[in-house]
Amino acid sequence: MFKTITSALKGSLVYGLGNISVKLIGLFLFPLYTEKFTLEEYGIIGILDISSQVLVAIFGLSLSSALFRFYFDKKYSGKQGELVFSTLSILIVVTLGFVLVLSNFTGGISQLLFQSPDFEKLIRVILVASSLQVINNIPTTVLRLKEKAKLYAIANLLKVVVILITTILFIVKMNSGIIGVYYGQICGSVVYLLILSGFLLKNSTFRFNRQALKEMLAFSTPLIFSSLSAVTLTVLDRYSLNYLVGLDDVGIYSTGYKISNVLLFIVMASQLALPTILFKKMDDKNNKRLYSKVMTYNTFVMMILVIFMSVFGLEIVKVLARNPSYWSGYLIIPFISLSILLNSMRYLLTLNLSIVKKTLIVAVIVTIMSALNLGLNILLIPKYQAIGAAVSTMVTQLIFLITTYFVAQKHYPVPYEIKKLLLILLVGTVFISLGFMINEFPLYLRMLIKLALCMLFPVVLYFLKFYEKVELERITEILQLMAHPKKAIRSLLKQ
Numbered sequence: 001m002f003k004t005i006t007s008a009l010k011g012s013l014v015y016g017l018g019n020i021s022v023k024l025i026g027l028f029l030f031p032l033y034t035e036k037f038t039l040e041e042y043g044i045i046g047i048l049d050i051s052s053q054v055l056v057a058i059f060g061l062s063l064s065s066a067l068f069r070f071y072f073d074k075k076y077s078g079k080q081g082e083l084v085f086s087t088l089s090i091l092i093v094v095t096l097g098f099v100l101v102l103s104n105f106t107g108g109i110s111q112l113l114f115q116s117p118d119f120e121k122l123i124r125v126i127l128v129a130s131s132l133q134v135i136n137n138i139p140t141t142v143l144r145l146k147e148k149a150k151l152y153a154i155a156n157l158l159k160v161v162v163i164l165i166t167t168i169l170f171i172v173k174m175n176s177g178i179i180g181v182y183y184g185q186i187c188g189s190v191v192y193l194l195i196l197s198g199f200l201l202k203n204s205t206f207r208f209n210r211q212a213l214k215e216m217l218a219f220s221t222p223l224i225f226s227s228l229s230a231v232t233l234t235v236l237d238r239y240s241l242n243y244l245v246g247l248d249d250v251g252i253y254s255t256g257y258k259i260s261n262v263l264l265f266i267v268m269a270s271q272l273a274l275p276t277i278l279f280k281k282m283d284d285k286n287n288k289r290l291y292s293k294v295m296t297y298n299t300f301v302m303m304i305l306v307i308f309m310s311v312f313g314l315e316i317v318k319v320l321a322r323n324p325s326y327w328s329g330y331l332i333i334p335f336i337s338l339s340i341l342l343n344s345m346r347y348l349l350t351l352n353l354s355i356v357k358k359t360l361i362v363a364v365i366v367t368i369m370s371a372l373n374l375g376l377n378i379l380l381i382p383k384y385q386a387i388g389a390a391v392s393t394m395v396t397q398l399i400f401l402i403t404t405y406f407v408a409q410k411h412y413p414v415p416y417e418i419k420k421l422l423l424i425l426l427v428g429t430v431f432i433s434l435g436f437m438i439n440e441f442p443l444y445l446r447m448l449i450k451l452a453l454c455m456l457f458p459v460v461l462y463f464l465k466f467y468e469k470v471e472l473e474r475i476t477e478i479l480q481l482m483a484h485p486k487k488a489i490r491s492l493l494k495q
Helices: 001-021 025-037 039-060 063-069 081-112 120-145 147-171 179-200 210-244 247-280 288-312 313-320 324-355 359-411 416-436 442-465 470-480 485-492
Strands: none
Touching: 001 359, 025 039, 025 147, 025 313, 039 120, 039 210, 039 247, 063 081, 063 179, 063 210, 063 288, 081 120, 081 210, 120 147, 147 179, 147 288, 147 485, 179 359, 247 288, 247 313, 247 359, 288 313, 288 324, 288 416, 288 442, 288 485, 313 324, 324 359, 324 416, 416 442, 442 470
């Protein structure tokens, strides 16, 4: 089991190198944004970013998830190239059709989002950027299926370099304003496709498989609503802030959200690496212990990162944001960070439902959670503004996790280590609260205390009998390897 988890860790690290670079674009450019854009303009970027997520959920038809599910199906053994070609073909047609249709309504969309028709050009650019992102998802999915993590990392790193360079050129040299952000994204997506075009062609068979596509669409149709509802759940906070209090609060919220999103490095890296391994093991006799341990280790590692991001949030925001009007965004970080952790736990439960093909249940749950989140936003945002939106997100994710757990256990029971998971969450929350309580201390003193809090978290769990004997042995081995980093890297790459 440890060998399997080590393999997943290796994949996660390599995927993560590419993925974190994409997620860090926002942080790399954040100082530039705070210098060039007002808080209201940054709020506009926040609204456009989440609108792009909605478009990707609609355009994509959840076919990348279907491709992942059917690629290893014995029924299509030897026909994987046809699945790739059929998926890519239909998505090109669908995205092109959506762009042509929606281009006729950009004025209305602008009015709906910003109560002004002045953002039509921006909306058109967002349509193109979103379409390219949908197409990008296919070579990304094939890379995951073929377990080409290194190629994935290289392609993403090059994409990031292109986005950074072109975005800076558009904003600084060409004074293009907000639209330059999305011109840069388009340039990066085009380069990504060009880099992977040869790989994609190599793994495609130019034959349209109607039967396979029919089954994939039957599988993905419930996921379309699930994906859209999931995105809606993610973006309702900023839409609600925009309509209930204004773009300045969207800007403050987006500041905390952007910084918290660094945590998505570990989340999305694991989400890229784990499904391949877990689906391959779905017919093994001892797979459920593996699933249980993956949940525990994932939550443990995530909580360490959540504690760090939360307790050092104030200092991180002040270093990155050149405009003091952005600084209050640090208050958002703990709530969003914990929400990301809860969501990562819920994702692992959702994989179990995918194994037994209960995707419709996922769609129903997500839809209910979206309605709950909207209600909480309406209740909390008018009084508490950005913090109200953050609390609403965290509470919704907690209820979402609990609901998904009971449903997943009914259809695909796994003996999760509930006591350990609760221990991680409770101790982690206490540490985060302690970190916030010392924010008024002198800088040098609070930095020392916060660093101590981050280091003491796994130690406190030791005294609370969290670790098994074999886990302590592995931790000892890891600490010994950390004393010799070059040896550790060589050992990991040989796994």
